[in-house]
Amino acid sequence: MPWLFLAPALVLFALFKYVPMVEGVRLSLYEVRxxxxxxxxxxxxxxxxxxxxxFRTAAGHTLLLALGTTFGSMLVGFGLxxxxxxxxxxxxxxxxAVFLPVVTAAAVVGEIWRMLxxxxxxxxxxxxxxxxxxxxxxxxxxxxxxxxSVMAVGVWKGAPxxxxxxxxxLAGIDRQQYEAAAIDxxxxxxxxxxxxxxxxxxxxxILLTLAAIRGLRVFTEVYVLTGGGPANSTTVWMTTLISRxxxxxxxxxxxxxxxxxxxxTLALTVAVRVYRARKEIx
Amino acid sequence: xxTRERVARGRGVAQRYDTALGWVGGRAVRAxxxxxxxxxxxxxxxxRVLLCVAAVLVxxxxxxxxxxxxxxxxxxxxxxxxxPRHPSLTNFTTAGEYGVWHYLVNSLVIAGGALVLQVxxxxxxxxxxxxxxxxxSAVVSLxxxxxxxxxxxxxxxxxxxxxxxxxxxxxxxxxxxxxxILPLGAWGFSIFVMTEFMREIPVELEEAATVDGxxxxxxxxQIVLPLCRPALGVIAVLGFNxxxxxxxxxxxxxxxxxxxxxxxxxxxxxxxxxxxPGIVLAGALLALVPSLIVYLSxxxxxxxxxxxxxxxx
Numbered sequence: 001m002p003w004l005f006l007a008p009a010l011v012l013f014a015l016f017k018y019v020p021m022v023e024g025v026r027l028s029l030y031e032v033r034x035x036x037x038x039x040x041x042x043x044x045x046x047x048x049x050x051x052x053x054x055f056r057t058a059a060g061h062t063l064l065l066a067l068g069t070t071f072g073s074m075l076v077g078f079g080l081x082x083x084x085x086x087x088x089x090x091x092x093x094x095x096x097a098v099f100l101p102v103v104t105a106a107a108v109v110g111e112i113w114r115m116l117x118x119x120x121x122x123x124x125x126x127x128x129x130x131x132x133x134x135x136x137x138x139x140x141x142x143x144x145x146x147x148x149s150v151m152a153v154g155v156w157k158g159a160p161x162x163x164x165x166x167x168x169x170l171a172g173i174d175r176q177q178y179e180a181a182a183i184d185x186x187x188x189x190x191x192x193x194x195x196x197x198x199x200x201x202x203x204x205x206i207l208l209t210l211a212a213i214r215g216l217r218v219f220t221e222v223y224v225l226t227g228g229g230p231a232n233s234t235t236v237w238m239t240t241l242i243s244r245x246x247x248x249x250x251x252x253x254x255x256x257x258x259x260x261x262x263x264x265t266l267a268l269t270v271a272v273r274v275y276r277a278r279k280e281i282x
Numbered sequence: 283x284x285t286r287e288r289v290a291r292g293r294g295v296a297q298r299y300d301t302a303l304g305w306v307g308g309r310a311v312r313a314x315x316x317x318x319x320x321x322x323x324x325x326x327x328x329x330r331v332l333l334c335v336a337a338v339l340v341x342x343x344x345x346x347x348x349x350x351x352x353x354x355x356x357x358x359x360x361x362x363x364x365x366p367r368h369p370s371l372t373n374f375t376t377a378g379e380y381g382v383w384h385y386l387v388n389s390l391v392i393a394g395g396a397l398v399l400q401v402x403x404x405x406x407x408x409x410x411x412x413x414x415x416x417x418x419s420a421v422v423s424l425x426x427x428x429x430x431x432x433x434x435x436x437x438x439x440x441x442x443x444x445x446x447x448x449x450x451x452x453x454x455x456x457x458x459x460x461x462x463i464l465p466l467g468a469w470g471f472s473i474f475v476m477t478e479f480m481r482e483i484p485v486e487l488e489e490a491a492t493v494d495g496x497x498x499x500x501x502x503x504q505i506v507l508p509l510c511r512p513a514l515g516v517i518a519v520l521g522f523n524x525x526x527x528x529x530x531x532x533x534x535x536x537x538x539x540x541x542x543x544x545x546x547x548x549x550x551x552x553x554x555x556x557x558x559p560g561i562v563l564a565g566a567l568l569a570l571v572p573s574l575i576v577y578l579s580x581x582x583x584x585x586x587x588x589x590x591x592x593x594x595x
Contacts, residue, residue, distance in 0.1 A: 005410035006422060008403045012468035016441060017429045021450055024440040050520060068430070083333050085301040094334045096581060098341040102583075103577040107529050107545035108569045111552065112344050115351070115559060117304040124347065124363075160341060163586065168589040170302055178299040188304050196302040217433040224549055238435050245439045258436040269431045 021262075028255035039253075045256035055257060057232060058240040061147060065222075065236060066215025069254070075206055076155055077162025078200075082192075085161070085170050088167035095167075099160045110224025113153045114140065140226050143233035150225055150234050154218070162207055169203035170196070209272045213265055237261055304315050304331055337391040348570060351563035358559070373564040380557060384540065385547040390572070392462050392532070392543060393525050400521045401514065407468075408476035409502055413488070430470035441465060442534040457537035466525055472517040475587065479513035480506065496587055515583035516590075522576050523584075544569045 027044050032040040049055050084095050101109065114214065116124045117139035129135035139149040181191045219238035222228065228235035228243070237257065245254030310323040346364050355368035374382075410416075411423065445455040445465075455461030482505065491501045507514075532543040539550065544565060552562045577584055 002410040002414035002416045002419070005406040005414075009407035009426070009468045009473060010422070012403065012423065012464065013429055013470075015448060015450075016444070016465035016468075017432060017437070018425075020437040020440040021432065023444060025436055027440060027443075032350070032528050067508060080337060082301075082303050083330065083337065087300070088307065089336075090361060094338060096578070097338050100345055100574070100577070101341055103523055103573045104345065105527050105529075105545050105573060107548055108348075108566050109564060111566050112348055114552075115563070116344055116347065128544050150469065156341070156344075164585055164588055173302070175299045178302075178304070182299070191304075192302060201557050217435050219435050220527075223529075242438070242530070246483055251439060254439055262436045265433055265436075 024255045024258055027251055028259045030252050032251040032255075034249070041252065045252045046260070048253055048271075049257045049260060052236065054232065054240055055237070058235045058237050061234060062216060062218065062236040064237075065147065065151055065218060066212055067094055068151040069215055069218075070150065070208060070211040072155035073158030073211060074199065074204065075163045076159035077166055077207075080159060080163040081166035081170055085167060089166075095163075099164065101157045102161045104157070106220035107224050109153060109157055110221050111151075113156075114225060117149060140234075141230065143231045144235045147227055148179060150222055153221060153225060154215075157221070158211065162211075165207055166200060169200045173199045199250055205276075209268075213268055215277065216265060216268075293333070345570065346565050348566050351560060352567040355561060356560070373560040375553075375567075377564040380551060380554075380561065381540070382547070382551075382561075382568060385542050385544040385565070388459060388532075388541065388569050389526075389543040389545070389569070391459055392466075392528075393522060393572070395459070395463040396466040396525045397518065397521050399463060400469050400472060400525075401518055403468050404476045404517055404521075405510070405514070406471040406509065407473045409506060411473070411477045412480035413485075413506075426473055428472045430474075438530050438534050443529075444563045447537060456535060458535075459541070459543050461535040462528070462532050462543070465531060468530065469521060469524065470522055471524075475517055475520075475590065476510070478590075479510060479516075483509050512586075515580055516587040519576060519580040519584045520587045523573065526573050531574070534538055534548050538546075 027038075029040065029042060031041045031045075032038050046253075080098060084091050084098065104112075109203060118124060118126070119136070119138045120126070121130070121136040121139040123136070123139075125138040125139070129137065138145055140146050177195050177199075181195050186194070217238060218236055219242070222234055222236050222239055223242075226234040228239040241254050241257045241261070244250045244257065285532060306323045306326050308327055311320055311327060312318075343364065350363055350366040352373055353368035353371070354363075355370040355372055407426075411419065428513050442456070445461045447453075455464065487505050487509075488501050491505050496504070527547075528543070529545055532541075533546050536542050536546065539547070542550070547567050548562060548569065551557050551565055552559075
């Protein structure tokens with residue numbers, strides 16, 4: 001009987017997760033030649049991924065982007081959570097409004113920011129910057145600023161998500177600790193530093209790992225915002241992989257890159273789980 | 283009066299402990315002696331209001347420019363603003379000529395189909411995992427867990443090959459909406475959220491029903507499902523969001539621009555020289571509206587979902 005209930009899930013997982021997974025590993029060991037038959041090449045595809053300068057640049061960008069977006073979102077999310085903590089109805093309203101970027105599809109976010117980032121001096125963001133005496137900046141148009149601009153969009157979409165999680169953490173802090181700190185004469189800053197932040201540590205570690213794992217597979221935002229350009233200044237692992245696989249039809253190499261991404265993600269996830277489990281026991 | 287209260291009173295305004303920063307509410311402004319204005323409290327409230335306005339502008343402003351640009355007759359990317367200057371609907375009619383309504387229908391069919399499938403599949407699987415004891419149940423859980431660790435993007439290329447010739451049944455799903463719907467039909471996260479929830483429902487209810495002679499499917503449909511309504515809201519809203527976010531999957535499944543979803547079509551619309559930004563913004567707005575409707579109507583479920591999801595990780 002249980003198998004009857006499980007069957008739909010297992011069939012769908014088998015067909016659309018496990019078969020492709022196995023197929024991906026198989027393809028990564030072949031030189032794939034449509035209509036001519038595949039040729040076994042062993043680990044050559046892996047070697048060419050690891051020595052390919054474009055994949056190396058992409059790996060660097062992916063790490064930088066993942067780190068920057070993760071920490072940026074967490075900092076901004078923490079600030080938002082401190083600002084918007086509370087029961088009042090207006091605060092609830094502001095929180096709902098601030099959360100909207102999270103539910104906006106990444107492709108739409110990309111299109112919006114491409115326009116806001118319009119690099120001329122009278123572009124939207126540049127106009128705002130000129131009011132405070134900054135800019136104009138080229139944003140996505142120059143290799144010097146493009147990666148940072150992509151990162152800022154990631155923070156914009158990620159921070160409200162972190163805010164919600166941090167708010168849940170803040171709600172779990174015992175109010176008597178705040179009261180006790182006030183009696184001891186602690187200033188608000190000291191209370192924040194010695195009571196609030198330590199209490200949020202478990203929440204922060206969850207956010208960090210979730211975001212870091214998600215950050216490694218970033219694709220849509222980058223693809224829509226810059227397509228990896230200009231001059232490959234924003235290529236990430238997934239955009240390189242996709243252009244290798246679909247545009248250059250180099251399916252073997254692209255599959256090897258995909259297997260590597262999976263292995264890194266898996267290693268990271270398992271490491272985090274083991275670390276957390278050990279901490280709970282110890 | 284306790285010492286604590288006396289200490290607090292000594293500062294003029296009762297200290298508040300319900301927020302980490304100790305924000306005071308509007309009432310504290312009039313809490314000075316004899317109902318006079320308490321200036322530090324007023325300054326605190328003013329700072330907070332200003333910061334809230336700034337936050338709303340930063341996080342909602344860009345979305346408002348989409349609305350105004352979509353309804354503006356001559357939106358120039360250099361002239362995005364918070365209000366349209368020449369309000370009109372021409373962007374939508376022109377966008378229609380480029381097939382935007384067709385893309386929207388594609389997106390909605392995929393979202394509807396995949397969501398119904400996903401929720402049904404999750405509920406069935408969760409019922410088995412939460413309620414039945416059977417051999418290999420740990421193996422099944424592990425198999426589902428692995429699919430959650432697998433980045434969907436990493437299997438995009440082999441998945442597109444598999445969809446071209448689905449094993450066993452040998453159908454070609456490339457270029458059909460089913461090719462997007464079926465791979466989204468089973469989502470590990472949704473199964474786990476549902477399983478956790480079902481574990482908390484007391485078994486006694488089902489046992490009583492079984493004693494009364496109800497069959498397996500009746501117990502499931504009439505006892506378990508109605509009790510799961512809160513969790514159904516959670517997996518429905520998170521599932522919709524996950525499906526609406528999809529980009530790479532519909533892109534690789536499409537064999538022809540007519541198969542595009544709205545989000546995929548946006549990029550090709552924008553790269554078309556003849557299409558002005560106003561039309562792209564009209565498309566972006568159409569892609570934005572369904573997710574806003576779903577979020578605003580199921581907001582509580584959404585927030586509960588992401589907080590429990592993050593904690594269970």
